[in-house]
Amino acid sequence: MDSKTNTKQLFEKYKTKGRDYWQKQQEQTSLKLFHAAAFGVPAYKLFLKQHKINPKKIKTFADFKKLPAVNKDNYFRIFPFQKVLWPKDIANKGLSLCATSGSTGNPVYFCRKDDLALQYSTWIEYFVKLDKPNSKTLFIDAYGLGLWLAGMFTYDAINLAGERGCKVTVIPTGINKVEIFKSLKNLAPLFDSVVLIGYPPFIKDVVDEAAGQGIDFKKMNLRMLFGGETFTESFRDYLVDKTGIKNPYLDMGNMYGCSEGGIVAWETPVCILIKRLSVKNPEIFKKIFGNMSTIPTLGQFNPRFAAFEEENNELFITAGGATPLIRYQIGDRGNVLELNKVQEIFKSFGISLSKEAKSKGIAIENLPLVAIYERNDFSVSFYGLQIYPQTIKLALDSKELLNHLTGKFSMAVIQDQNQNQQFEINLELKPGFKGTAKLRELTEKIIIKNLYDNNSEYRELSRNLSIKRTKPHLVFWEYNHEKYFKSGTKQKWMQKQAVPVKI
Secondary structure (H helix, E strand, O other): OOOOOOHHHHHHHHHHOOHHHHHHHHHHHHHHHHHHHHHHOHHHHHHHHHOOOOHHHOOOHHHHOOOOOEOHHHHHOOOOHHHOOOHHHHOOOOOEEEEOOOOOOOOOEEEEOHHHHHHHHHHHHHHHHHHOOOOOEEEEEOOOOOOEHHHHHHHHHHHHHHHOOOOEEEEOOOOOHHHHHHHHHHOHHHOOEEEEEEOHHHHHHHHHHHHHHOOOHHHOOEEEEEEOOOOOHHHHHHHHHHHOOOOOOOOEEEEEEEOOOEEEEEOOHHHHHHHHHHOOOHHHHHHHHOOOOOOOEEEEOOOOOEEEEEEOOEEEEEEOOOOOEEEEEEEEEEEEEOHHHHHHHHHHOOOOHHHHHHHOOOOOOOOOEEEEEEEOOOOEEEOOEEEOHHHHHHHHOOHHHHOOEEEEEEEEEEEOOOOOEEEEEEEEEOOOOOOOHHHHHHHHHHHHHHHHHHOHHHHHHHHHHOHHHHOOEEEEEOOOOOOOOOOOOOOOOEOOOOOOOOO
16 A cells, blocks of 8 residues: 555445455465465575475465464574565565564564555544544654654554545653653643544553643543453443543454554454443353453454464464565464354344444454453463463542552462472552452452452362462552562563562
């Protein structure tokens, strides 16, 4: 695509084109990109040769789906950086670089080209037009700025949307709260709407501290966009209550992206509707999302931009860019879903998704769906069972705790003096609060209940090992403590090692 792409036609296709159209788009785009990379990208040529793959024999999408997956360890950390690029891009002086966070190993560097930013810009425009097509919108880019993708990529995408005529203005405050509050005070009144965009825990910090800065969100048309991780519907409700956001379906959204492929899925209004309806009924949730016990990020994707596949709950993406990704094993678990099948599931429970959507004032896009769960490597192992951050997030998003805790935590499994495993959770207090015995008792009770409800292995372990041995060890920390909760950084929900601390 280019900057002159007719987004009006694009958005119309989202509503009018059905499953068969988007499936055909995925097949054609994936095969075309594969053949281009197989003959044009030096590293991918060698990769296929090592796996004894003759690209000329890959003629159908069924052939394509049998190709070996690439990932950071077998591809990007093996081949020299310049070899994973298109040859024409190696000498291109207009490229920008970004890096993965390094949370699962050494950072990997990638190139950012305008094509990925242009794709992202269409989603920015889509979100703006969910409000009022001609509204003047201020974006406060509160992602970290620097070599990571999110902040600078978002800045570029918003500007590109503006070049197409979308009435958007961006101020790249980064994670500087002082500048964010200045922008909300001095610039917000000049616009029809304001979009706060950043990592969910950081945006929540801004919301919680705004009143103390003399900012009343209920006097402005506030909207929010998030990225970087999933969150619960209780978390969404909390922000709606605190800010007076008018419509959580139209005025909030979550993006799923990566340094490797840019923004590859978007939480559209119908995704939010599906999540909010399904979490109310465990049977519906299980029918849609399988045996996953945690709330996913649910997004829709345009297969022309980035295409998802799923094998045994592992997600793979195929996407273009300066470093093309062919069946890239992104490291997240998930499911690829068809909208019509989701609608049928709701219908079997007497719920019409189209009627529910109409009652909320939202349109249904017919794009394919992808549900994304925690990374396989983002969990702790406690007596052989896996505990994922999402289960703890769900507990901390309860109304009883949100008045005392920020919702940020970091968990680990440590050994006590007798070398017994101990499940430790470090929790961040809100400013001015202390970790009292009463708060500890309440927090422990809610976390254990959520573990019981959402993790059958934990429930069984507690019955056999005793609740005393399996209950979490809670450690409360003051707000913005340097050890686990340094302000503005992406929250690390788990620690590979933790040092036992005295209560």
